[in-house]
Amino acid sequence: MTREYGPVALDAMGGDKAPQAAIEGAVAAHRQGCRVLLVGDEGVLTEELRRIGEASILDDGLELVHAPEVIGMAENPAGAIRAKRGASVSVCAELVASGRCSGMVSAGSTGAAVAAAVLKMGRIKGVERPGIATFIPFPNHPVVLIDSGASPECKASHLGQFGVMGALFARHALKIAEPRVGLLNIGEEVGKGASLHKDAHALLAARAGRLEEIDELIGSAGEESTFYRFVGNVEGYHMPMGAADVVVTDGFTGNVVLKLAEGTARAVIYELLAVLSEGRDSRAMEELAKDFAEVKRRLNPDGAGGAYLLGVEGNCVIAHGAADARAIQYAIEFASDPEAAGLVEIMRSAFRGLKAVEEGGSRVATSAGATAGAGA
């Protein structure tokens, strides 16, 4: 199942600033040594490359794949993926599914990217729903939030699986050996929340207790540990303060959380600048502005490369809809990272182990490229 490491397919038509930001980001990533494949309307893309004086880059290794259609933000994602076979995001997912590319990046409709990945690449065996893991750069306490928008309607079993996927991602993205996983809830005490959260709490807690068993099985196949420590419920107030390394929630709440944290940080920074500017001269404000810019840079999620769709049979990075050229460049670099691409194999292995242990089986399901685990 291990694929040759290939180029990253970029949905050049997706995002508020497409195709310009996409193309400029691709050119910058290409110059950094990333192999990129621009996917979109050939006429539009070559014209844009010409306009910015980069037409010659096509002779220098930046490739272009024609995809005449685009999926708009207001379209029904799954329906549009089925109806528009030539949509740029769909073609990207096919390029990954066929092995031509080792990863894809889209800043377009999140729903369309998720639908394309699920329909073209398929889900990893055992995964019920994909989840988007997003790195939120809260000051001093970065957090992996999963799901931040792939699956707006969740069952408890989905949240339970997000815990495992998020923990594996945190080990890779944050290099945390034993990530603390928490469940986003409306109180710290056990029994808080809707029935979804009560059930998910029980699942996450039970699985944390059995992960060593799973690891023994997976370990024998030479793969990563799935181990996490379950810290229980995490409230919104404590999330920015490092209450957990991985915060699990449904895709609706996660998406609201992600955008609200960004909007609140922005609103507070603007308010502070307004208050500080009263009674200070322009020189003092210039100095303050430098420090504010530094804080804004630290809080900018784009520096972390975007969000990662987990649970599908391919490497799929979802960039911010408002991504500029630099954010697209980071996302391509992120998707080009062999370790990131390696996450798919790790997820496969983890879900094989999970299935084996939870169904009481004595043997890890074999698959091409993985050795059978020792009996439990």
Add this chain to the structure above:
Amino acid sequence: MTREYGPVALDAMGGDKAPQAAIEGAVAAHRQGCRVLLVGDEGVLTEELRRIGEASILDDGLELVHAPEVIGMAENPAGAIRAKRGASVSVCAELVASGRCSGMVSAGSTGAAVAAAVLKMGRIKGVERPGIATFIPFPNHPVVLIDSGASPECKASHLGQFGVMGALFARHALKIAEPRVGLLNIGEEVGKGASLHKDAHALLAARAGRLEEIDELIGSAGEESTFYRFVGNVEGYHMPMGAADVVVTDGFTGNVVLKLAEGTARAVIYELLAVLSEGRDSRAMEELAKDFAEVKRRLNPDGAGGAYLLGVEGNCVIAHGAADARAIQYAIEFASDPEAAGLVEIMRSAFRGLKAVEEGGSRVATSAGATAGAGA
């Protein structure tokens, strides 16, 4: 149905800092002319009053009602209200239901306060689920969030009713003649979100179009307008920037949003102070600290009096669990405001009108104290 305007019942045993903060807040509110009734364990409360040198205030009009039990944060709310007849929060709700008090305040378990209010006062006729309206002081763009924690599991019809209740609250609390009501969602376009949000969107939009009709009926009974303008979906990012005056969501998401906005603002302010303190002398930092304190004061939700439980047959204010004496004082003042207490009558009237119009009836249901509306 109009009750004599009476004292506010304070759950003196509820909240992280109870009974101390509760008692100090009650004493301060009493000095401001509010009539307060302290509800809790008589021994504990008199001892605490003695300790702070305020024992004599009991001869000066501050009353005390004995309630020997307390409901903890980890208890199942409805079960605890049924089992502990002497719980302070329960006694508060009974005091309002009996007409002895015109309002209540609790900083204890939100679930327990909601259960006590629903079970002892009852819901307003036509209201399916109560909702907590919270005033979030985003800089320049204050927002009423409903529901922020009363009903964690919602149907679309509940969200539709929150829109009407939130709009009526905004007219009173924010004095906005025609509040802009938005639905918290994961995209701006119609059709985004889970089925709950798609259905709620349709309901909120349809009702906005019929409110003038409802108002005509209500207007004839001499009551407030229910009119709002529906601005559609609001994303987390735009919520702090004034995309709507009233943001409607389920109690789970709302509670997460409320706490996350608070936690994020705090984290950003701390990070800015840390960055600014590098390379600045203590005098410069002292000046900056003053401005930061001003911004923190502006962002402090306690100044607005807490949150208001809407849809029940009584005036119920829910204070922040971490409320200090000053926050409790504000909450009592808020609950003592005759206009706030008048909201109950306005909600009754609005839901009578809603029922009449939506069921196609030609007559506003009559009730004691309200005149029958003219035929449609």
